Amino acid sequence: MPINIPKQLPAREILEKENIFIMDTDRANMQDIRPLNILILNLMPEKEKTEAHLMRLLGNTPLQVNVSLMYTATYESKNVSRSHLEQFYTTFEEVKNRRYDGLIITGAPxxxxxxxxxxxxxxxxxxxDWAKTNVTSTLHICWGAxxxxxxYYGIGKYGLPQKCSGIYKHSVTDPTVKLLRGFDEEFYAPHSRHTDVSNEEIEANEEVTLLALSPEAGAFLMISKDERNIMMTGHFEYDTHTLAEEYNRDMAKxxxxxxxxxxxxxxxxxxxxxxxxxxxxxxxxxNWLNYYVYQETPYEWN
Structure with missing residues (x-):
């Protein structure tokens, strides 16, 4: 099934070239199914790149997904035009009385x-706090995690002696968890951050379960006891060249x-x-869209 995004969104052209299945609102409205409504709080500075990263993954499932984009009203990004935000984004004030099947909170520098x-x-x-009652499941990425x-759980972060940047091998701690169905026992994922969280604090917290970790990069995937919050400290959404772009950017500076x-x-x-x-x-x-959003969200919010 396709992902439903605005016709003029720049990410659309990128996804169409990659043959990602997308459609416009007119065609989506003709389908007699209940689409999933996913809200993305995009905290990344280069918002258009992050839009393409996430929509590429959201558009590759059997489910129809309607995507809405949100930015913070208390901080205006310097790396995206005001017209882009006004055309494609909303604020929390505009959506706080709505319900969403899923929410993604991105990382931030x-x-x-x-x-x-x-x-x-x-x-x-x-x-x-709003997501506790208005969202079925939230996926938190990197700093968002x-x-x-x-x-939610009082688990702090600490600085690293040097940036954790690269592709690291991870081990699955519990292959029976729905989020990890189909995963290999070991898998690779990108990381790009200057801080980390304590494995010991996570394991000692009864409200959080550690699902995957790396000896070098630390905790990678965690899920709350009620399964409504998923925390990912890395960047599965990164495309092939994202880390190279970050490296070249830092070198140029x-x-x-x-x-x-x-x-x-x-x-x-x-x-x-x-x-x-x-x-x-x-x-x-x-797995997130199927098991934690589609299978759990009510057909009609009330």
């Missing part, structure tokens, strides 16, 4: 700042950027990276 010092922290807290662990681990062949940035996480990324999003 603020991980080295204390949560309470982030300009939109209070707004994000309001959104996460750390924010959820801190806000004169930063002491380290070559992403296990990413470029022979660790040579001149070589084209090979994608080793795409199939598991699609599987994770498919």
């Amino acid at each position: 603020v991980e080295q700042i204390a949560f309470e010092s982030v300009s939109y922290w209070e707004e994000l807290q309001s959104i996460m 750390q924010a959820a662990l801190y806000h 004169g930063l002491e950027a380290q070559v992403p681990v296990n990413y470029f062949p022979d660790d040579n940035p001149a070589n084209r990276p090979v994608n080793r996480w795409r199939s598991h990324a699609h599987l994770l999003f498919s």
Whole structure:
């Protein structure tokens, strides 16, 4: 089934070239099915790239998905035009009286700042509290995962001596969990962050279950006891070249950027990276949409 997005959204052209199944609202309305309504709180600076990353994965399941985009009203991104936000995005104030089947909260380049010092922290807290009653399931990514662990469960983050950047091998801790159905016992996933969370704190918290971890990159996937919150500290949504773009950006700024681990062949940035996480990324999003959204959400919200 397709993903339903606006005709003029720039990500649409990218997805069409990749033969991702998408449709417009007119055709979607003719189908006699109940689509899933997914809200994406996009906290990433390059919003158009993140839109394409996430919609690529949301559009590869048997379910029809309507996607809405939201940004924080208390902080205006400097890397996207105001006209793009006004045309394709909404604010929390505009949607707080609605119900959604699923919510995605992305990462953000603020991980080295204390949560309470982030300009939109209070707004994000309001959104996460609202999601308890207005959203069936929420997927939190990277800093969004750390924010959820801190806000809901009191699990903080700590700084790393150097950036965790690269493709890391992970082990599944419980293959019977629905989110990991079809996963190999070991799989690869991208990480890109300066902070981490404590495995010990997660394992000691009765409200959170650790599902997958890496010896080098730490905890990767966690799920709340009620299965309504899923936290992913890495970036399954990244495409093949995203880490290379981040590395080249940092080098151009004169930063002491380290070559992403296990990413470029022979660790040579001149070589084209090979994608080793795409199939598991699609599987994770498919499992989330099916088992935690579609199978759990009411046909009619009331």
